[in-house]
Amino acid sequence: MxxxxxxxxxxxxxxxxxxxxxxxxxxxxxxxxxxxxxxxxxxxxxxxxxxxxxxxxxxxxxxxxxxxxxxxxxxxxxxxxxxxxxxxxxxxxxxxxxxxxxxxxxxxxxxxxxxxxxxxxxxxxxxxxxxxxxxxxxxxxxxxxxxxxxxxxxxxxxxVDVHRFRPELSKENRRERKKSLGLRPEKDLILIPGRLSPEKNPFLPLRVAQLLPEIDFAYVGTGELEGPVRLAQKALRLGNVFFLGKRYDMPNVYAAADAVLQPTLGENQSLSTLEAMACGLPVITSDIPAQREIINHRQTGVLSPPEPKHMAKWILYALENREELGNNARAYVVLHHNxxxxxxxxxxxxxxxxxxx
Structure with missing residues (x-):
């Protein structure tokens, strides 16, 4: 060769x-x-x-x-x-x-x-x-x-590059990152990274956001379902749902987040999941084989049925245990996906x- x-x-x-x-x-x-x-x-x-x-x-x-x-x-x-x-x-x-x-x-x-x-x-x-x-x-x-x-x-x-994707430990810095993205700095922020396409299940976060009006949700990415998802967000009058579009500065975006939501129905091995974990963020994601391979439930993240009530419950759990889950997630990626x-x-x-x- x-x-x-x-x-x-x-x-x-x-x-x-x-x-x-x-x-x-x-x-x-x-x-x-x-x-x-x-x-x-x-x-x-x-x-x-x-x-x-x-x-x-x-x-x-x-x-x-x-x-x-x-x-x-x-x-x-x-x-x-x-x-x-x-x-x-x-x-x-x-x-x-x-x-x-x-x-x-x-x-x-x-x-x-x-x-x-x-x-x-x-x-x-x-x-x-x-x-x-x-x-x-x-x-x-x-x-x-x-x-x-x-x-x-x-x-x-x-x-993933664990030097580029690393935790943002300062709460004050997270607030400033939220402000720079046009988001509300005083609210917990759940990122939803990935294409807005059928296999990513992009309508489900809207239903989760209805159940958790005190928490902000932000889509990061574009795709063929972006228009319908935006229309649904307006129809539901969800003031806690935002769209950040396609971003090429994902370490900065992750630095604004408190957790990541991925209600995906299909992955091979998700780079977005690994990036979020490397940034010390708890990931709440669907209990499918691809995600099971990299997330140990309640240890390095959370696995949930892709249903609104279940995911809302586990988002609250992840926010309450953010530091432990995030530290474990970061340690796992540094050791196994570095x-x-x-x-x-x-x-x-x-x-x-x-x-x-």
């Missing part, structure tokens, strides 16, 4: 692209030869420039030059159909796919069945064409193997895969 070619055709600046940028920078800093394939879109130029400033070659995602020179291609597609172009360009059984997908979503039936059916017929054939699959959680590895019958699946759990320790695990896996090619 002469080097690693990391490529994605995603047009979005989100968790996946941030993750790929971080590992490219870390690999390059460790002396590994790295090239990156990204779409040349105006809003991606800052990331492209950042990589080039560190002497990382950036090209388009379907450039075969580095692959022909012995680089191992580590690919994340924007969707099932984009993988087909990667395979037509690089060939089958040559690519290592980095899978951040929600391999299952816990929608009410029959919608979970339909999601699984769609994943089986649209995405699984792509995964079968890969030389190997790296996914970002142990539960997803087991699910891909046991439910979809896939082989050569490896788990390298997500990690970007400083991530690189050896990833390199070991890539070397194992390269030896098989």
């Amino acid at each position: 002469k080097g690693i070619f990391i490529a994605t055709d995603t047009p979005l600046i989100g968790g996946v692209l941030t993750y790929l940028r971080d590992i490219a920078l870390r690999l390059s800093a460790s002396g590994i030869s790295v090239a990156v394939g990204l779409r040349n879109l105006p809003h991606l130029i800052p990331i492209i420039d950042e990589l080039r400033q560190q002497s990382i070659h950036v090209t388009h995602p379907f450039d075969v030059t580095f692959f022909q020179h012995g680089y191992l291609p580590l690919i994340t597609g924007y969707g099932p159909f984009s993988y087909r172009r990667f395979f037509s360009t690089f060939g089958k059984k040559n690519l290592v796919l980095l899978v951040h997908d929600q391999v299952d979503i816990y929608y009410p039936q029959p919608f979970q069945f339909l999601y699984r059916l769609g994943y089986r017929y649209l995405q699984v054939p792509n995964l079968q064409n890969a030389r190997a699959i790296i996914t970002v959680s142990h539960w997803a590895k087991s699910f891909l193997q046991d439910f979809y019958g896939l082989a050569q699946v490896y788990a390298v759990p997500n990690a 970007l400083d320790f991530y690189l050896p695990r990833l390199l070991s896996t890539l070397n194992e895969i390269a030896a098989l090619i």
Whole structure:
């Protein structure tokens, strides 16, 4: 393995692209030869420039030059159909796919069945064409193997920069951060980070906010359901619900919060959860396999049925036990999901895969 070619055709600046940028920078800093394939879109130029400033070659995602020179291609597609172009360009059984997908979503039936059916017929054939699959959680590895019958699946759990995401210990500083975001400094603040899309269950926090009018709630992110959620907030006259939009300064946003709410129905391994935990914030989230893997109930966070009354109850519990839960969460991430320790695990896996090619 002469080097690693990391490529994605995603047009979005989100968790996946941030993750790929971080590992490219870390690999390059460790002396590994790295090239990156990204779409040349105006809003991606800052990331492209950042990589080039560190002497990382950036090209388009379907450039075969580095692959022909012995680089191992580590690919994340924007969707099932984009993988087909990667395979037509690089060939089958040559690519290592980095899978951040929600391999299952816990929608009410029959919608979970339909999601699984769609994943089986649209995405699984792509995964079968890969030389190997790296996914970002142990539960997803087991699910891909046991439910979809896939082989050569490896788990390298997500990690975050614990120096960038760190606790804000001063209550006065938290109040000032709230004011800078246009929020009420005297109120407890519950952040709701993530895309406003069906699998994130974005309407549920509105119903929780109805039950807890003395607490403020702030959505962080955008998505296809943002408009309907805003309309619902106005219809319900919820003065304690705010929208912060897409943010690129998440450490500052977390520093304003008292806890994080994630009523998600589907994750592989949530970077938002890990970031919040690294910031010493208690996370109240749905009791699904992805979240169970990183949260120990009432120790490092709270697992709850995704129902308003349950989540409202656990928000009050988390606020009452904020310091203990937050300290435990931070300690867990520093030990198990620290970007400083991530690189050896990833390199070991890539070397194992390269030896098989």
